[in-house]
Amino acid sequence: MRIDLHTHSTASDGTDTPAELVRNAAAAGLDVVALTDHDTTRGHAEAVAALPAGLTLVTGAELSCRVEGVSLHMLAYLFDPDEPALLAERELVRDDRVPRAQGMVAKLNGLGVPVTWEQVRRIAGDGSVGRPHVATALVELGVVPTVSDAFTPEWLADGGRAYVEKHETDPFEAIRLVKAAGGVTVFAHPGASKRGRTVPEATIAELAAAGLDGIEVDHMDHDPDTRARLRGLAQELGLLVTGSSDYHGSRKTCVLGEYTTDPEVYGEITRRATGAFPVPGTGGA
Numbered sequence: 245m246r247i248d249l250h251t252h253s254t255a256s257d258g259t260d261t262p263a264e265l266v267r268n269a270a271a272a273g274l275d276v277v278a279l280t281d282h283d284t285t286r287g288h289a290e291a292v293a294a295l296p297a298g299l300t301l302v303t304g305a306e307l308s309c310r311v312e313g314v315s316l317h318m319l320a321y322l323f324d325p326d327e328p329a330l331l332a333e334r335e336l337v338r339d340d341r342v343p344r345a346q347g348m349v350a351k352l353n354g355l356g357v358p359v360t361w362e363q364v365r366r367i368a369g370d371g372s373v374g375r376p377h378v379a380t381a382l383v384e385l386g387v388v389p390t391v392s393d394a395f396t397p398e399w400l401a402d403g404g405r406a407y408v409e410k411h412e413t414d415p416f417e418a419i420r421l422v423k424a425a426g427g428v429t430v431f432a433h434p435g436a437s438k439r440g441r442t443v444p445e446a447t448i449a450e451l452a453a454a455g456l457d458g459i460e461v462d463h464m465d466h467d468p469d470t471r472a473r474l475r476g477l478a479q480e481l482g483l484l485v486t487g488s489s490d491y492h493g494s495r496k497t498c499v500l501g502e503y504t505t506d507p508e509v510y511g512e513i514t515r516r517a518t519g520a521f522p523v524p525g526t527g528g529a
Contacts (some may be wrong), residue, residue: 247276250488255287257376259493262287263294270296272500278302285325295525310412322517323427340411347408402440426519430458436465452481462487462503
């Protein structure tokens with residue numbers, strides 16, 4: 245089985261619609277794909293409706309969190325999307341995305357970059373607006389060559405010249421909320437140091453004690469030494485190890501199935517989940 249547990253669609257900051265994403269996942273030879281848009285489950289229904297035969301969909305989301313001044317992303321799988329407390333927290337995070345993006349536009353204007361809110365809103369379309377959309381605007385204007393080049397201290401990285409904070413969930417609270425909604429939690433790309441400061445291993449141990457299920461080890465932003473270190477940490481803490489592409493369509497260079505999750509780990513995730521269940525494809529539209 246080929247299992248990719250971290251992808252994004254136009255419901256957040258990917259460039260494939262949810263329907264296109266599942267069709268592309270099947271074409272890439274995947275057996276299981278998780279749709280984990282940022283702080284939203286809005287793309288799930290379209291993905292289910294278009295799900296090709298032979299492909300299983302894991303519903304999820306990537307939750308924006310912050311601890312000790314460090315941003316982190318928490319992958320949540322197979323939770324009840326209508327559970328009131330978790331839904332309210334996701335909406336709080338999403339509602340803060342617009343003023344945050346507008347603030348980044350204002351900071352960029354102050355730095356002499358002629359980006360406009362209308363441009364960013366056009367790029368985001370119906371998705372939850374975020375930094376990648378602002379970064380894409382910088383690419384369109386020729387300020388940086390790629391989206392990744394916008395995530396530097398010079399521009400949009402945490403603490404960068406045009407960075408603006410937003411509401412982010414305490415990860416211990418995120419774990420509690422996801423568990424209460426019957427879901428499973430995996431810390432996304434915990435060693436991605438090129439994105440900014442990373443969470444100390446001591447804090448990861450505290451998250452594990454609080455109920456964290458796993459960490460994403462095999463990821464494009466982890467070099468071999470980082471993957472080896474994280475794999476050892478996961479073994480020490482009794483955490484599941486996942487691998488994923490973090491696919492964003494044409495917005496990033498990663499491809500579907502670039503990294504995958506062991507079938508036994510996937511099986512354990514599905515066994516632990518009680519809020520929702522994987523959806524087998526029967527041949528979508």
